Amino acid sequence: MVSKSPYGKLELTEAMCVGCPAIDDEHRDLIEIINNIAGAYDDSKFENCKGHIRHFTDSMKKHFRREEEILEELGFSRLDEHRKHHLAIESDIEAISQDLGDDISDRQAWGTFYQKLISVAVDDAVKADMDFKSFLMEKNRWSGSI
Ligand SMILES: [Fe+2]
Numbered sequence: 001m002v003s004k005s006p007y008g009k010l011e012l013t014e015a016m017c018v019g020c021p022a023i024d025d026e027h028r029d030l031i032e033i034i035n036n037i038a039g040a041y042d043d044s045k046f047e048n049c050k051g052h053i054r055h056f057t058d059s060m061k062k063h064f065r066r067e068e069e070i071l072e073e074l075g076f077s078r079l080d081e082h083r084k085h086h087l088a089i090e091s092d093i094e095a096i097s098q099d100l101g102d103d104i105s106d107r108q109a110w111g112t113f114y115q116k117l118i119s120v121a122v123d124d125a126v127k128a129d130m131d132f133k134s135f136l137m138e139k140n141r142w143s144g145s146i
């Protein structure tokens with residue numbers, strides 16, 4: 001089904017991949033859930049949409065913990081900073097979900113929520129991960145595939 005969202009379908013581009021399949025797959029899954037959120041909203045399936053939002057929040061937290069574990073195992077030196085960034089994103093997502101409230105049918109409130117969701121989840125989470133991309137590439141070069 002083609003999404004009728006004014007923002008279009010999101011996808012993880014090659015440039016946004018960090019080179020660790022476990023992390024890239026989870027980023028792809030998170031983006032897919034955002035597409036599901038938008039798709040359900042565009043079809044006016046508000047309850048499904050709320051379910052997808054909860055799914056996104058849970059998956060994002062699990063992803064952050066998994067990513068932190070991987071980076072810790074590999075000895076990433078800026079892990080503390082990255083952990084703080086994850087926590088900030090988690091509270092941002094919580095705050096925008098609370099602002100949206102329970103009745104999500106209001107188009108204006110929804111538009112604000114969705115734009116913020118994309119900017120927080122994609123711009124912050126995925127772009128912030130570019131910080132460890134070169135570190136992973138270097139690791140890969142010396143020890144083979146991660
Ligand atoms: Fe990530």
Ligand SMILES: [Fe+2]
Pocket residue numbers: 064067082086125128129
């Ligand atoms: Fe991250």
